[in-house]
Amino acid sequence: MLEFSKRTNTIEQAAYKYQLQDVKEPNLYRDLYPYDKIPIIPFNHRHVPMHVPDEIWITDTTFRDGQQSRSPYTVEQIVHIYKLLHKLGGPNGMIRQSEFFINSKKDREAVYKCLELGYEFPEVTSWIRASKEDFELVKQMGIKETGILVSCSDYHIFKKLNLTRKQAMDKYLAIVSEALEQGIRVRCHLEDITRADFYGFVIPFVLELMKLSRESGIPIKIRACDTLGYGVSFPGVALPRSVPGIIYGLRHFGEVPSEQIEWHGHNDFYAVVTNATTAWLYGASAVNCSLLGIGERTGNCPLEAMVIEYAQLRGHTNGMDLTVITEIAEYFQKEIKYPIPPNTPFVGKNFNTTRAGIHADGLLKDEEIYNIFDTGKILNRPPLVAVDSYSGLAGIAHWINNYFNLKEGERIDKKDYRVQLIKEWVDKQYEEGRTTSISDEELEEQVRLVMPELFK
Numbered sequence: 001m002l003e004f005s006k007r008t009n010t011i012e013q014a015a016y017k018y019q020l021q022d023v024k025e026p027n028l029y030r031d032l033y034p035y036d037k038i039p040i041i042p043f044n045h046r047h048v049p050m051h052v053p054d055e056i057w058i059t060d061t062t063f064r065d066g067q068q069s070r071s072p073y074t075v076e077q078i079v080h081i082y083k084l085l086h087k088l089g090g091p092n093g094m095i096r097q098s099e100f101f102i103n104s105k106k107d108r109e110a111v112y113k114c115l116e117l118g119y120e121f122p123e124v125t126s127w128i129r130a131s132k133e134d135f136e137l138v139k140q141m142g143i144k145e146t147g148i149l150v151s152c153s154d155y156h157i158f159k160k161l162n163l164t165r166k167q168a169m170d171k172y173l174a175i176v177s178e179a180l181e182q183g184i185r186v187r188c189h190l191e192d193i194t195r196a197d198f199y200g201f202v203i204p205f206v207l208e209l210m211k212l213s214r215e216s217g218i219p220i221k222i223r224a225c226d227t228l229g230y231g232v233s234f235p236g237v238a239l240p241r242s243v244p245g246i247i248y249g250l251r252h253f254g255e256v257p258s259e260q261i262e263w264h265g266h267n268d269f270y271a272v273v274t275n276a277t278t279a280w281l282y283g284a285s286a287v288n289c290s291l292l293g294i295g296e297r298t299g300n301c302p303l304e305a306m307v308i309e310y311a312q313l314r315g316h317t318n319g320m321d322l323t324v325i326t327e328i329a330e331y332f333q334k335e336i337k338y339p340i341p342p343n344t345p346f347v348g349k350n351f352n353t354t355r356a357g358i359h360a361d362g363l364l365k366d367e368e369i370y371n372i373f374d375t376g377k378i379l380n381r382p383p384l385v386a387v388d389s390y391s392g393l394a395g396i397a398h399w400i401n402n403y404f405n406l407k408e409g410e411r412i413d414k415k416d417y418r419v420q421l422i423k424e425w426v427d428k429q430y431e432e433g434r435t436t437s438i439s440d441e442e443l444e445e446q447v448r449l450v451m452p453e454l455f456k
Contacts, residue, residue, distance in 0.1 A: 022166040056314075061099055069295055083117070098123070100114075223264050226263070384402055
């Protein structure tokens with residue numbers, strides 16, 4: 001059978017529609033996931049086409065997955081972070097949605113306070129289990145879209161839910177149907193998709209969801225959840241680990257439009273950012289992230305990372321205010337007391353700080369030599385030099401010029417004798433056995449002694 005596809009504008013074979021394979025025993029892919037060994041990356045050398053959507057955007061799970069690995073935020077903290085997300089995402093809604101728990105009284109209070117702000121973006125959405133009790137909460141609160149947990153691997157269906165594949169599908173479809181009858185948009189979280197039987201369960205289930213979507217006229221979103229971070233972005237990798245294969249399969253065989261596909265990854269194998277970008281490149285409009293990557297176990301995809309990835313892919317920021325990334329980092333450190341590892345890209349204290357004297361010398365001559373981009377302009381974070389035993393005269397001079405924001409004509413040269421006096425003091429510290437970097441406060445005091453005019 002041949003059909004003309006509006007998705008590809010070509011005539012395609014459509015001889016087979018994937019049917020549910022209601023197996024008696026779970027398929028645990030033991031050849032790929034032996035458990036007593038490191039997982040295997042299988043290749044079948046099949047390549048699927050890239051298909052970058054017309055629009056790509058970010059969604060947020062800071063208040064959902066981001067709260068599953070740390071002490072819960074206060075209502076005030078949630079509202080403040082939500083305001084920062086709104087400011088970062090800009091007027092074009094690059095941070096399109098933010099999902100919230102709604103089960104506790106505190107969660108619901110935070111949701112109401114965020115709704116009262118009246119922001120179009122990020123839209124407030126909820127997250128529930130596939131139960132009627134949770135669904136009642138969504139209806140009571142007047143939330144227009146909710147995520148529903150629909151675990152799709154046999155690990156979850158057989159071992160956690162104690163259901164067959166058909167029983168699980170029937171249960172999920174019943175909950176989705178009820179939501180649609182109430183006019184509520186549904187986002188189906190296909191948990192553990194990178195261990196699921198993609199063509200034996202995922203695609204048949206998704207086809208039923210798309211049928212419901214067409215019948216109701218309400219778009220159903222598919223969130224592909226790489227729950228344990230098994231996703232692999234390399235070309236030619238076999239399912240169920242292939243990120244390109246999953247996104248292509250959802251679009252091509254599952255009949256899901258790009259704007260209804262969302263990727264949600266974890267960082268168990270250090271691949272979370274690459275996998276999210278790959279999902280964009282192969283047809284998912286949305287990638288789901290949390291601020292600073294805070295989330296279950298190794299965390300989610302850092303939202304700030306995907307902001308930068310978007311700018312690299314598109315060549316512009318589409319209205320996002322990237323200086324807010326620095327505001328967010330400062331708020332988490334100072335107000336929430338969350339310790340950000342100092343070498344974390346874009347938000348860590350030392351991400352654009354150098355300790356090597358030879359690098360500091362380069363920064364002094366032209367910061368572009370050793371800085372990834374104009375971090376002062378773009379992130380409101382000028383490059384810094386940490387002064388220690390390796391910094392040399394150039395490092396000290398660079399620290400002085402940046403710390404005191406000295407302009408051209410005012411800047412201190414590394415050959416200035418007063419810089420040499422400070423270096424002698426620094427050298428003495430380490431000769432006496434010091435092992436830590438010199439603090440800003442200590443350096444400020446030394447500068448006060450030899451350059452008092454800078455304090456006038």
